[in-house]
Amino acid sequence: MADLRVPALRWAEPPDGPVLVLLDQTRLPADEVELVVTDVPGLVAAIRSLSVRGAPVLGLAGAYGVALAAARGYDVSEAARLLAGARPTAVNLEYGVRRAVAAYEAAGDGSARAAAAALAEAHALFREDAEASARMVAAGRELLGELLPGGRFRILTHCNTGALVSAGGGTALAVVRAAHEAGELRRLWVDETRPLLQGARLTACEAARAGMPFSLLVDGAAGSLFAAGEVDAVLIGADRIAADGSVANKVGSYPLAVLAKHHGVPFVVVAPVSTVDLATPDGAAIHVEQRPGHEVTEIRPGVSVAPVGTQAYNPAFDVTPPELVTAIVTELGVVSPVDHGTLAEVCSRSRST
Ligand code: MRU
Numbered sequence: 341m342a343d344l345r346v347p348a349l350r351w352a353e354p355p356d357g358p359v360l361v362l363l364d365q366t367r368l369p370a371d372e373v374e375l376v377v378t379d380v381p382g383l384v385a386a387i388r389s390l391s392v393r394g395a396p397v398l399g400l401a402g403a404y405g406v407a408l409a410a411a412r413g414y415d416v417s418e419a420a421r422l423l424a425g426a427r428p429t430a431v432n433l434e435y436g437v438r439r440a441v442a443a444y445e446a447a448g449d450g451s452a453r454a455a456a457a458a459l460a461e462a463h464a465l466f467r468e469d470a471e472a473s474a475r476m477v478a479a480g481r482e483l484l485g486e487l488l489p490g491g492r493f494r495i496l497t498h499c500n501t502g503a504l505v506s507a508g509g510g511t512a513l514a515v516v517r518a519a520h521e522a523g524e525l526r527r528l529w530v531d532e533t534r535p536l537l538q539g540a541r542l543t544a545c546e547a548a549r550a551g552m553p554f555s556l557l558v559d560g561a562a563g564s565l566f567a568a569g570e571v572d573a574v575l576i577g578a579d580r581i582a583a584d585g586s587v588a589n590k591v592g593s594y595p596l597a598v599l600a601k602h603h604g605v606p607f608v609v610v611a612p613v614s615t616v617d618l619a620t621p622d623g624a625a626i627h628v629e630q631r632p633g634h635e636v637t638e639i640r641p642g643v644s645v646a647p648v649g650t651q652a653y654n655p656a657f658d659v660t661p662p663e664l665v666t667a668i669v670t671e672l673g674v675v676s677p678v679d680h681g682t683l684a685e686v687c688s689r690s691r692s693t
Contacts, residue, residue, distance in 0.1 A: 343549055344363065344546070346363040348363050349397055349401060351404055351407070357412060358411045359408070360376075360377040360401070360408055361375070362374065362392045363392075365390060365504060365541075366389060368541050368545055369545040377408070378412075379408070379414070380409050380414055381422070383401065383408065383426075384405075384422050384426045387427055387433070388426055390536060393500075394430075394506070394577070395430040395577065395579045396432055396469050396472075396614070398436070399432030399436035399614055400462065400465055400466055400469060401433070402435070402436030404440075404459075404462045406423065406444065406462070410454060410455035411455045416441065416444055417441075420437050420441045423437050427656075428627045429656065430615075431614075432612075432614050432615055435614050436465055440465075443461035444461075466507045469508060472612040472613075472671035473510060473514055473612075476515065476610050476612065476670065477509060477514050477515050479669050479670070480514075480610050481519060483667055484524070488606075491524040492524060493519060493524060493525060493573060494527045495519075495527075495571075495572065495575050496528075496529040496531070496571045496574045497512055497513060497528065497531065497543060497576060498531040498533055498576050498590055498593055498596060499589065499590035499592075500533070500538040500539065500542035501514070501610070502517065502542070504542055504546065511577040511610040511611055512577050512608075512610040513543060515575060515669070517550050520552045521550075526553065527554065527555065527570075528554040529555055529557060529565060530547060530555065530556045530557070531557060533592065534558075534559055536635060566602070571605050572605065573606045573608060574605060574607045575610060576589050576590075576596070576608075577610060577615075578610075580615060580620065581611060581683070582617060583616075583619070583620060583621050583683065583684070584679065584683075585665060585668065585679055585683050586626065587660045587665055588657045588658070588660075589657060589658070590656070590657060594659065594664075597660040600666075601664050606666040606667070607664060608666055608667050608668075610668075610669045613671065613672055613686070613687050616683065616687050626657075626659055628655050628656070629655070629657060630656070631656050635652075637652050668686075672686050673686045
């Protein structure tokens with residue numbers, strides 16, 4: 341199997357006006373189809389439904405969404421408000437929106453030049469994201485070599501953090517893929533990631549296409565896998581990292597961190613610095629998105645697995661405290677141990693170093 345044919349997101353300019361073209365991730369792995377977005381409400385719906393998802397690419401969607409609004413003559417501040425609020429936990433979304441709005445406003449509100457500036461900023465963010473991904477891969481591989489000398493790792497991952505979430509190879513899964521290509525990956529354990537199955541549908545798809553040795557497990561099987569000594573490291577991404585180093589990521593990440601601590605296994609987060617939010621002081625201050633209960637009570641839209649009227653608890657993310665995180669790999673360096681000071685220091689580094 342080859343890599344996915346369609347990129348997660350691309351800007352296009354057909355004769356009837358600019359559009360944002362998304363790979364509809366809700367249709368994977370069965371169908372690899374594009375979703376053409378022509379306006380901001382359409383993009384907000386695509387973000388909410390997870391047609392486009394994962395922190396870094398949400399940042400790109402936010403920036404291109406502002407560019408789309410500007411190019412098509414929509415109210416840019418209203419577009420920015422709608423886009424930034426489409427999903428509350430992944431800070432990259434508001435970061436991307438903010439960057440494009442700042443470029444738009446600096447170029448003279450409302451002009452064609454301003455629309456071009458917003459688009460140029462979205463393109464710049466796209467290039468930065470691809471470059472950040474490559475740098476995280478290099479830093480992540482080096483860290484794995486230090487943590488697990490001898491290679492041939494068995495890595496557990498959760499949710500999806502590969503090329504589907506990035507202009508580049510992604511975050512945690514990009515590191516795993518590079519380790520695989522270097523002959524260092526013994527096995528990738530892929531949590532299915534209930535309820536929306538980003539692990540089963542997306543990570544398994546990327547792993548299969550890259551030829552990785554991988555096994556899919558139900559989220560609840562991770563404990564016995566650790567107990568059997570089958571996990572050498574956990575590698576995950578992040579949606580928001582607070583100033584104290586607390587990490588919000590897909591629900592189910594925190595239990596993995598507890599298991600990793602108990603079993604003496606490194607728990608490594610791979611995320612660009614755009615996912616670090618120094619304005620959010622700690623984990624308690626992170627807004628965790630609550631999703632509709634039907635995602636839990638139904639196995640597929642309209643196919644219920646619970647008695648009619650069942651109420652569900654469906655947080656999209658959980659928060660792992662810094663003391664459970666071995667390291668955070670960013671494009672500017674590795675944060676370890678993870679605390680307020682070490683995180684702030686790495687974030688203050690210049691991109692050119
Ligand atoms: O709800 P999702 O699928 O958008 O959640 C995505 C995750 O939790 C990812 O792990 C996170 O965004 C990191 S992607 C590099």
